[in-house]
Amino acid sequence: MKENKLKKLVRNCYPTYTFDKVENIPLELLKELNIKLVLLDMDNTLIDNKGKYSKELKRWIKNVKAKGIKCYIMSNSISEKMVKKISKELGMQYYYKARKPRQKGYYYMLEKTQVEKENILMIGDQLFTDIYGGNRFGIKTILVKPINKKEIIVSKIKRPFERVILNHYYKKKGVLKNAK
Numbered sequence: 001m002k003e004n005k006l007k008k009l010v011r012n013c014y015p016t017y018t019f020d021k022v023e024n025i026p027l028e029l030l031k032e033l034n035i036k037l038v039l040l041d042m043d044n045t046l047i048d049n050k051g052k053y054s055k056e057l058k059r060w061i062k063n064v065k066a067k068g069i070k071c072y073i074m075s076n077s078i079s080e081k082m083v084k085k086i087s088k089e090l091g092m093q094y095y096y097k098a099r100k101p102r103q104k105g106y107y108y109m110l111e112k113t114q115v116e117k118e119n120i121l122m123i124g125d126q127l128f129t130d131i132y133g134g135n136r137f138g139i140k141t142i143l144v145k146p147i148n149k150k151e152i153i154v155s156k157i158k159r160p161f162e163r164v165i166l167n168h169y170y171k172k173k174g175v176l177k178n179a180k
């Protein structure tokens with residue numbers, strides 16, 4: 001791989017912001033960024049490995065929606081059941097089998113919601129799917145920490161690589177200024 005290609009790939013893994021968890025993202029930030037559509041990863045971003053989410057998260061989504069911002073779950077899950085259940089409980093619409101970081105799902109959301117790219121935010125816990133996919137598509141991205149440490153094997157393998165890229169990112173940005 002050519003060096004500039006690699007650089008571009010790494011840069012596309014840098015989130016616009018980082019937070020510990022979804023409910024820590026201030027509504028003022030969404031307003032400041034002029035966000036009209038929030039795409040949320042489900043596993044380890046909204047729910048833990050038992051399918052549980054916090055009361056604070058539910059309230060956060062309610063408050064975001066009250067501001068007139070659309071919220072969608074955008075999940076790579078191949079099973080519709082859980083995505084449907086969680087989106088219903090949290091009062092969101094959903095898109096499953098999204099195959100992030102592929103671009104098709106992002107285009108689908110664009111078409112479906114008619115929201116401009118500059119007004120879309122992707123929130124997720126994985127650099128190589130949620131963040132990389134969103135950045136490549138040209139939308140804003142927020143990385144949150146995974147709710148569960150216990151993850152499926154695939155994610156576990158990817159984590160050390162995520163670390164390497166994140167260390168670069170933090171070094172470049174200075175300390176985690178925007179993390180709460």
Ligand SMILES: [Mg+2]
Nearest residue numbers: 041043044125
């Ligand atoms: Mg996830």
